Amino acid sequence: MDEFSFIKSIQQGSYRQPSVIHGIGDDAAVFRLHNQDVVTAKDMVVENVHFARNTMEPYHIGYKALAANLSDIAAMGAKPAYYLVAISIPNNWSMEEIKMIYIGMNDLAQQYHVDLIGGDTVSGTELVISITVIGFVGKDKVRLRSHAKEDDIVFVTETLGDSQAGFYILNHSGKYIEEDYFIRRHQLPSPRVEFSLALHPIVRLCLNDISDGIGSEANEIAEASQVSILIEEERLPVHHNLKQFEDSLQYKWKLFGGEDYELIGTVSKKDWDQVQAIAEQLHIRVTKIGLVTSKSATAEVYLKSKNGRIERLDKKGYNHLSR
Ligand SMILES: Nc1ncnc2c1ncn2[C@@H]1O[C@H](COP(=O)(O)OP(=O)(O)OP(=O)(O)O)[C@@H](O)[C@H]1O
Numbered sequence: 506m507d508e509f510s511f512i513k514s515i516q517q518g519s520y521r522q523p524s525v526i527h528g529i530g531d532d533a534a535v536f537r538l539h540n541q542d543v544v545t546a547k548d549m550v551v552e553n554v555h556f557a558r559n560t561m562e563p564y565h566i567g568y569k570a571l572a573a574n575l576s577d578i579a580a581m582g583a584k585p586a587y588y589l590v591a592i593s594i595p596n597n598w599s600m601e602e603i604k605m606i607y608i609g610m611n612d613l614a615q616q617y618h619v620d621l622i623g624g625d626t627v628s629g630t631e632l633v634i635s636i637t638v639i640g641f642v643g644k645d646k647v648r649l650r651s652h653a654k655e656d657d658i659v660f661v662t663e664t665l666g667d668s669q670a671g672f673y674i675l676n677h678s679g680k681y682i683e684e685d686y687f688i689r690r691h692q693l694p695s696p697r698v699e700f701s702l703a704l705h706p707i708v709r710l711c712l713n714d715i716s717d718g719i720g721s722e723a724n725e726i727a728e729a730s731q732v733s734i735l736i737e738e739e740r741l742p743v744h745h746n747l748k749q750f751e752d753s754l755q756y757k758w759k760l761f762g763g764e765d766y767e768l769i770g771t772v773s774k775k776d777w778d779q780v781q782a783i784a785e786q787l788h789i790r791v792t793k794i795g796l797v798t799s800k801s802a803t804a805e806v807y808l809k810s811k812n813g814r815i816e817r818l819d820k821k822g823y824n825h826l827s828r
Pocket residue numbers: 512515528529530531532533534547548573577716717
């Protein structure tokens with residue numbers, strides 16, 4: 506059983522609370538309080554699964570753990586407000602190191618004006634940080650994975666594969682061009698909160714954030730929206746210095762790498778100019794990478810390769826239980 510089948514297997518058949526608008530199945534859950542929707546997400550990081558001590562300073566671990574959570578709130582089109590942190594602390598970590606984790610989180614929290622309002626502390630055998638983040642969005646304004654429609658343009662923010670390139674550089678000593686850039690993208694990712702909020706004039710938008718790789722996230726959109734998607738490899742935005750790495754690594758990282766915390770989305774053709782104008786104002790690169798080709802109960806994603814061949818793009822990417 507892989508990670509996604511496991512999640513389906515534990516999902517309730519229906520919700521008992523009438524305030525639940527969306528439970529399991531998107532980047533965050535949504536419930537309604539009066540005339541406002543509240544969005545809440547949880548993401549956890551575990552030592553030697555999400556980070557290793559030799560490639561991430563404590564500051565980076567905290568910063569990135571919160572960034573991954575804020576990215577899910579951005580993927581819902583919501584404004585983050587609060588977070589809670591549960592931490593398991595092994596005895597081979599010093600209190601100074603643990604405090605640096607919190608300084609990393611707090612620096613990012615300050616940028617987005619969000620507050621640490623609770624959590625839990627335990628001792629453990631591995632360092633584990635589990636964050637819950639809470640945000641707000643106007644009633645019915647959430648940007649669901651199920652919002653894609655036939656003929657929509659599929660787009661992504663910034664560039665793909667940078668984080669895994671940074672991770673590779675950290676683990677393979679050598680000389681690399683712009684290594685600081687790639688390492689920064691791995692250690693200190695930027696959740697696209699401002700961009701997502703600035704898209705509020707657009708009536709319908711589908712968004713998902715890129716944690717596991719677009720091969721995975723594009724399939725999540727296709728499944729949730731019951732559509733087929735065609736992505737063109739030639740259009741996938743990569744940093745100009747990604748080309749210093751072997752072709753096979755570039756290919757793997759941009760499609761299946763993950764941890765970029767960029768956004769993949771779909772929008773109707775008539776709204777595409779406005780998305781581009783908003784991105785330009787915020788100095789965020791946004792690139793059309795393909796189209797929603799048709800309604801489809803089988804929800805397939807296809808990749809048109811550089812050589813013109815069209816093949817299925819499987820739901821491959823980072824999957825915690827694929828063993
Ligand atoms: N163990 C679990 N119990 C209950 N719900 C879960 C569990 N794991 C995941 N979910 C829910 O499943 C859905 C998909 O979660 P998933 O972690 O794949 O999304 P994500 O957080 O956007 O991705 P990532 O974790 O790769 O950043 C979400 O609604 C999430 O809350």
